[in-house]
Amino acid sequence: MKKFLNNVDHMLAESLTGFATAHANLVEVQFEPTFVKRKQKAQNKVAVISGGGSGHEPLHAGYVGKGMLDAACPGQVFTSPTPDQMLAAAEAVHADKGVLFIVKNYAGDVMNFEMAAEMLSFEHATIYTSDDCAVVNSTYTTGRRGVAGTVIVEKCVGSLAETGANLEACKVLGEKINLRTSSIGAALTSCTVPAAGRPTFDISDSDIEMGVGIHGEPGRRREAMREADAIVNDMVAAIVHDIEAKQLPLKGEILLLVNGLGATPLMELYLIYNTAAKLLKEKGFTVARSLVGNYITAIDMAGASISVCLLDDEIKQHWDSPVHTAGLRWGA
Amino acid sequence: MKKFLNNVDHMLAESLTGFATAHANLVEVQFEPTFVKRKQKAQNKVAVISGGGSGHEPLHAGYVGKGMLDAACPGQVFTSPTPDQMLAAAEAVHADKGVLFIVKNYAGDVMNFEMAAEMLSFEHATIYTSDDCAVVNSTYTTGRRGVAGTVIVEKCVGSLAETGANLEACKVLGEKINLRTSSIGAALTSCTVPAAGRPTFDISDSDIEMGVGIHGEPGRRREAMREADAIVNDMVAAIVHDIEAKQLPLKGEILLLVNGLGATPLMELYLIYNTAAKLLKEKGFTVARSLVGNYITAIDMAGASISVCLLDDEIKQHWDSPVHTAGLRWGA
Amino acid sequence: MNSDTINHMAAAIRAAILAHEADIESLDREIGDGDHYINMKRGCEAIATISAELAPLSAADALNKIGMKLLSTIGGASGPLFASFFMSMGKILKTTETATIQDIALAFESGVQAIMQRGKAQAGEKTMLDVLIPVADTFKQLAGQDKPAKEIATILKTVASEGLESTRNLLATKGRASGLGERAIGHLDAGAKSCEVMIHAVCDQILAKAH
Amino acid sequence: MNSDTINHMAAAIRAAILAHEADIESLDREIGDGDHYINMKRGCEAIATISAELAPLSAADALNKIGMKLLSTIGGASGPLFASFFMSMGKILKTTETATIQDIALAFESGVQAIMQRGKAQAGEKTMLDVLIPVADTFKQLAGQDKPAKEIATILKTVASEGLESTRNLLATKGRASGLGERAIGHLDAGAKSCEVMIHAVCDQILAKAH
Numbered sequence A, B: 001m002k003k004f005l006n007n008v009d010h011m012l013a014e015s016l017t018g019f020a021t022a023h024a025n026l027v028e029v030q031f032e033p034t035f036v037k038r039k040q041k042a043q044n045k046v047a048v049i050s051g052g053g054s055g056h057e058p059l060h061a062g063y064v065g066k067g068m069l070d071a072a073c074p075g076q077v078f079t080s081p082t083p084d085q086m087l088a089a090a091e092a093v094h095a096d097k098g099v100l101f102i103v104k105n106y107a108g109d110v111m112n113f114e115m116a117a118e119m120l121s122f123e124h125a126t127i128y129t130s131d132d133c134a135v136v137n138s139t140y141t142t143g144r145r146g147v148a149g150t151v152i153v154e155k156c157v158g159s160l161a162e163t164g165a166n167l168e169a170c171k172v173l174g175e176k177i178n179l180r181t182s183s184i185g186a187a188l189t190s191c192t193v194p195a196a197g198r199p200t201f202d203i204s205d206s207d208i209e210m211g212v213g214i215h216g217e218p219g220r221r222r223e224a225m226r227e228a229d230a231i232v233n234d235m236v237a238a239i240v241h242d243i244e245a246k247q248l249p250l251k252g253e254i255l256l257l258v259n260g261l262g263a264t265p266l267m268e269l270y271l272i273y274n275t276a277a278k279l280l281k282e283k284g285f286t287v288a289r290s291l292v293g294n295y296i297t298a299i300d301m302a303g304a305s306i307s308v309c310l311l312d313d314e315i316k317q318h319w320d321s322p323v324h325t326a327g328l329r330w331g332a
Numbered sequence C, D: 001m002n003s004d005t006i007n008h009m010a011a012a013i014r015a016a017i018l019a020h021e022a023d024i025e026s027l028d029r030e031i032g033d034g035d036h037y038i039n040m041k042r043g044c045e046a047i048a049t050i051s052a053e054l055a056p057l058s059a060a061d062a063l064n065k066i067g068m069k070l071l072s073t074i075g076g077a078s079g080p081l082f083a084s085f086f087m088s089m090g091k092i093l094k095t096t097e098t099a100t101i102q103d104i105a106l107a108f109e110s111g112v113q114a115i116m117q118r119g120k121a122q123a124g125e126k127t128m129l130d131v132l133i134p135v136a137d138t139f140k141q142l143a144g145q146d147k148p149a150k151e152i153a154t155i156l157k158t159v160a161s162e163g164l165e166s167t168r169n170l171l172a173t174k175g176r177a178s179g180l181g182e183r184a185i186g187h188l189d190a191g192a193k194s195c196e197v198m199i200h201a202v203c204d205q206i207l208a209k210a211h
């Protein structure tokens, strides 16, 4: 393992301190328990709080700021944060309209946020994101994983919360977006968890992992490496299949998010975008909004995910509204 | 080599097409000869054009847009573009106040832009960036390389040009910033040029390359891998030494840019930032502006560069002014 | 059982977890996300740092405190589960002055039930419960039969190992491995492994006792 | 010399460059940025695609067209340099109807001077000029002595190889390798290698000629 670090045990704290210093106009970090909150406490709005294991930067701390999150709780790398973090964050940022947790659907995140919610004294609700269509939903599983769609949910729910909308309305919007978003990831390499010191999985140059999440878990299948168009074609097919399975329309305006998992150059992400956009247009969609870059990563994994969110006027309006965070910024 | 690509020969065109599609509101791409220009042609201003080999994304095409570049000419990967590209770009975007080329100081870029300039029929000037302090300047060498400081020059000169300032004023500002900026890079791994198909250099887990540029050239020295603080300490020392050598003040406000070379996670970049900011404060500087992320990359290299720009009111004003490009956006 | 015994057992558990780093770590790497060993270690070390605070407490209070500490230290899926286990054990033992072996078996069972509730999981889902449920059942049964502690310890070790082994050919329907479908088959569950290691550590302490 | 000869030589150069892929590529990887072989190949292939357009042209016009084509095809440092070389050769030969071997030597020399001007470089800076300058000098001298073409070709091959070899122990003061300081010592220059390969290819054609 080769990383810029001093001591694995202090890595997170040092990095968060650097983050808070670099964005001192936007955020503040607090330790024991650890959370990042907006520099300017927002008033009279639902407090939107997210969190999860670290290693997905800029998610979630990078999305704290005007128009998005009020606070984020970073756990250890790939390990969900603990309830005391959520409680401290909620205490610090709640502003009389309740607390909304946005939680990626993983056993650990779900349980820790659940326990925090049970201990919370003010009004609260939770949105679970589960946009990963690589994991087949069935009554036997804990359900789909939350991946890149989480960014879209956090952006739009953050925007709605900023208007003073109530807790229920925010939850409804978040769940609508989650339902209307399908994502799938493919990895060329594993990632290396700093504390583990070596790649989570071994993979040869002639294979890829299809249907990976964002934690270096093996994907749904190991497949032969092939040209980008063939890989993207399969990814788009999985997304289209998922949209069909959800009985949502195979037409209309979409937001197309091509997300890098950490070590993938922009040149490759735009190449993927090019093919994905073409295929989706052929299917009958109109690509009305785009986002290409590293928005939710798996440390240093070479790989990418594709997400499609079926837009409507409400989602589009909240996607377009001003946002000012370290990781996403426009109109401000 | 494992990359998302179809055919090495078409990679650039496919990626640029994806880029232009994803940012269709901002830019247009043209081929044969290849250049990217603003969607809305700017009027009555100096046309600011940059370019260079590809593989440094988001530089330069990602900086085309309001408040920054009017056009960018991407060459093959790590190969400077050809004069016909600059001529076509200049023809497309010039707006009666002359053309300013911003060129990173590499033999290839210098000569190609020079030949274009010689063939250009309208008023023009060129700024050469040379902020890399790993390369000792001497009368015997072609001079220092242009690296991450180029982003600062492009941002601020783009801002000044937007005000309608003349060619000379833009050139003066760019050269001032270049003089006041020192950068140095360190690599943990090599990068892989797609057409070459394998890493440019081999390096063991116990070594790093100190003083690398942005093309996978070997650095100034191969050194033992060590903890991040020790590496950053040496990098900051080289920068401070360079500022001293240039007889510039070792105090005052600075812009601190910690740039990822492609495969370095944000968590590590912020950790580097944390240490660099601390050391620079100790030296007597005030970190007044910060930028952390992948702004000028070396394809998929794991590594980072640190840049320090000595601010003054003029530079600060142009750094802060609104910018709306794919790679850098604020206030818009 | 008192807090001395608890501190003693916690130390034994910690030593056993550290000794099984390679196994535990590689299992979670194979079909999880690779952090389970680090999570367990962090938890064990947090408990070691509060041993002095635990010393004056009743067994019930010590177990509750351990649960609270784990809750704010481990994170991940295993954090809330182990926390629920200890807090529930503490709650049950609160009602008894000096706990008999039957009391402990009942407390253990209630701890396992707390895990089932928190994780909404059953036996057969390829989780730690595939070790914990059979151990709880056998423990309760043997304690009810007034078997000597050493005999119980010997049997529970076997039951734990069998439970662990049973996870190998299961599809995962809970936790991170549930995303893998058939690919999880052939691998042991990491959480089940740490439970087996911990149960063996505790039983070995009982077996090593002079009397 | 006519455009047929030029097309023929261009084909020989192309074959030679492709045959030396491994050498050229690895030299630019060692102390450059690894693209020099690809750049050369792209240039050679561009010339191959215009061979039909070159056929009707005079030698001078063909050389100029080759220069222009390389200028808009190669990029990098070598692009403008080779482009300047051929454009300058073309300009010199323009003034002569049928070029003698002396004319060609002079044109070659002017091409090399154009490279020196464009790159602001001298001999001894670890670049292609360390092959080209001695070759130009010797060529002019031998042509001035009216030596037969085959003898000249044989000698120039040696001079080119010696020039290439001379780059090994030089510090680079021009081009990308100048950033490496002492680390460049011990490595041959990639551009010098392609020049050696090209000169050998052309000389071998002359040596292979029946008459």
Ligand SMILES: Nc1ncnc2c1ncn2[C@@H]1O[C@H](COP(=O)(O)OP(=O)(O)O)[C@@H](O)[C@H]1O
Pocket: A078, A079, A080, A107, A108, A109, C028, C032, C033, C035, C036, C037, C039, C040, C075, C076, C077, C078, C079, C081, C115, C118, C119, C120, C121, C126, C127, C128, C129, C174, C175, C176, C189, C190, C191, C192
């Ligand atoms: N719903 C659940 N019920 C019981 N045990 C579970 C559940 N989900 C996960 N586990 C257990 O937790 C273990 C993983 O713990 P750990 O690696 O620490 O957390 P994470 O999965 O969040 O990375 C699994 O091996 C499994 O035994």
Ligand SMILES: Nc1ncnc2c1ncn2[C@@H]1O[C@H](COP(=O)(O)OP(=O)(O)O)[C@@H](O)[C@H]1O
Pocket: B078, B079, B080, B107, B108, B109, D028, D032, D033, D035, D036, D037, D039, D040, D075, D076, D077, D078, D079, D081, D115, D118, D119, D120, D121, D126, D127, D128, D129, D174, D175, D176, D189, D190, D191, D192
């Ligand atoms: N100023 C110069 N004068 C002469 N030759 C040069 C100069 N700079 C570079 N070269 C030659 O160009 C070669 C590199 O060409 P190439 O790899 O195609 O371009 P780049 O260096 O831009 O990647 C070097 O090996 C050297 O021989």
Ligand SMILES: [Mg+2]
Pocket: A053, A077, A078, A079, A080, A108, C033, C035, C036, C076, C077
């Ligand atoms: Mg985890």
Ligand SMILES: [Mg+2]
Pocket: B053, B077, B078, B079, B080, B108, D033, D035, D036, D076, D077
């Ligand atoms: Mg090059």
Ligand SMILES: [Mg+2]
Pocket: C028, C032, C033, C034, C035, C036, C076, C176
């Ligand atoms: Mg885990």
Ligand SMILES: [Mg+2]
Pocket: D028, D032, D033, D034, D035, D036, D076, D176
């Ligand atoms: Mg080169």
